[in-house]
Amino acid sequence: MSVQLLDGRVLGAEMKAELKEDVARYIQRYERAPGLVIVRVEGDAASNVYSKAILRISKELGVQARLELLPEQTTADELRTTLQGLNGDKDVHGVIVQMPLPAHLPQQIVADTLASAKDIDGINPLSAGRLFMGLPSFLPSTAASVMEILERSQTPLAGKHVVVLGRSNVVGKPLAMLLLQKNATVTICHSRTVNLPSLTRQADILVVAVGRAKMVTAEMVRPGATVIDVGTNAVPEGGIVGDVDFASVQEVAGALTPVPGGVGPLTNILLLRQCIQAAWQQHE
Numbered sequence: 524m525s526v527q528l529l530d531g532r533v534l535g536a537e538m539k540a541e542l543k544e545d546v547a548r549y550i551q552r553y554e555r556a557p558g559l560v561i562v563r564v565e566g567d568a569a570s571n572v573y574s575k576a577i578l579r580i581s582k583e584l585g586v587q588a589r590l591e592l593l594p595e596q597t598t599a600d601e602l603r604t605t606l607q608g609l610n611g612d613k614d615v616h617g618v619i620v621q622m623p624l625p626a627h628l629p630q631q632i633v634a635d636t637l638a639s640a641k642d643i644d645g646i647n648p649l650s651a652g653r654l655f656m657g658l659p660s661f662l663p664s665t666a667a668s669v670m671e672i673l674e675r676s677q678t679p680l681a682g683k684h685v686v687v688l689g690r691s692n693v694v695g696k697p698l699a700m701l702l703l704q705k706n707a708t709v710t711i712c713h714s715r716t717v718n719l720p721s722l723t724r725q726a727d728i729l730v731v732a733v734g735r736a737k738m739v740t741a742e743m744v745r746p747g748a749t750v751i752d753v754g755t756n757a758v759p760e761g762g763i764v765g766d767v768d769f770a771s772v773q774e775v776a777g778a779l780t781p782v783p784g785g786v787g788p789l790t791n792i793l794l795l796r797q798c799i800q801a802a803w804q805q806h807e
């Protein structure tokens with residue numbers, strides 16, 4: 524049996540076509556484009572690549588996006604003032620603040636300041652609380668991307684045992700909530716989990732978001748399982764590898780996302796989808 528490759532670029536192209544139409548309808552109705560601002564505080568080189576990708580996709584879709592680049596020495600007050608300005612700007616419907624922020628700027632500032640109506644990456648506690656309660660909310664785009672891959676590949680979730688490896692606020696935790704809503708039986712594992720392989724081997728669906736290159740090997744995967752690899756680990760040779768050892772796991776898994784070309788490309792598109800949704804909602 525050969526593994527089914529869950530190709531994020533193919534699924535992404537499908538979604539982009541849908542979103543382009545939605546943006547066109549929005550522009551026709553309101554005679555302006557949905558507006559997105561990426562706030563980036565200088566210091567983390569990798570997130571430059573990420574900002575550029577968001578700008579490129581925005582352009583493709585017809586969303587008006589710009590980068591608000593702040594110097595590394597930006598103070599907490601200055602960041603707050605920037606966000607308050609964006610909260611009050613009618614042309615801006617969605618804001619994403621690139622993580623990580625420099626060490627002197629607590630992430631809390633963003634959560635506490637950014638208007639929840641514009642919180643298109645679902646990081647503020649209101650969004651998280653609504654997700655927890657099963658109410659409609661903006662989702663952290665990576666968690667949304669994983670759900671979209673499962674949905675578009677018609678992977679059944681009800682009654683299935685899903686093991687989520689990682690419990691961060693941006694991936695593992697929100698994902699567990701979303702899977703629960705779809706009636707999966709969810710196990711969340713982390714660095715203190717005892718006998719990890721015995722748990723991961725029970726998974727019908729294994730989602731890995733740890734940040735350790737190739738840590739999930741074939742012995743940890745039940746034959747035929749669906750494996751979703753969220754990891755993006757930079758390698759010295761250049762490029763990125765996932766948290767899953769693709770070469771060995773493809774021999775046992777039933778379906779598998781590659782890295783690059785899996786969860787990553789969809790993440791940015793999901794962010795754009797939530798921005799377009801925010802724009803519609805700000806007219807309701």
Ligand SMILES: NC(=O)C1=CN([C@@H]2O[C@H](COP(=O)(O)OP(=O)(O)OC[C@H]3O[C@@H](n4cnc5c(N)ncnc54)[C@H](OP(=O)(O)O)[C@@H]3O)[C@@H](O)[C@H]2O)C=CC1
Pocket residue numbers: 665688689690691692693694695712713714715716719732733734735753754755756766786787790
């Ligand atoms: N494609 C995309 O769109 C995105 C990809 N990513 C990638 O996903 C990965 C995870 O990101 P993120 O959730 O932000 O990472 P975090 O570092 O915030 O969380 C990592 C999680 O993995 C757990 N963990 C670490 N080591 C082990 C181990 N040896 N065994 C079991 N669990 C372990 C940690 O456990 P504990 O809580 O106990 O410390 C923690 O819960 C990274 O590679 C990141 O680059 C992230 C965001 C977007």
Ligand SMILES: Nc1nc(=O)c2c([nH]1)NC[C@@H]1CN(c3ccc(C(=O)N[C@@H](CCC(=O)O)C(=O)O)cc3)C=[N+]21
Pocket residue numbers: 570573576619620621622623644664665755762763782783784785786787788789790791
């Ligand atoms: N507020 C915030 N929200 C985030 O969701 C967020 C963030 N900050 N900071 C950085 C991380 C990282 N992240 C990625 C998004 C897309 C790809 C992506 O498109 N990857 C492609 C190409 C990667 C390449 O080739 O370098 C792929 O996997 O195929 C990767 C990583 C979102 N993050």
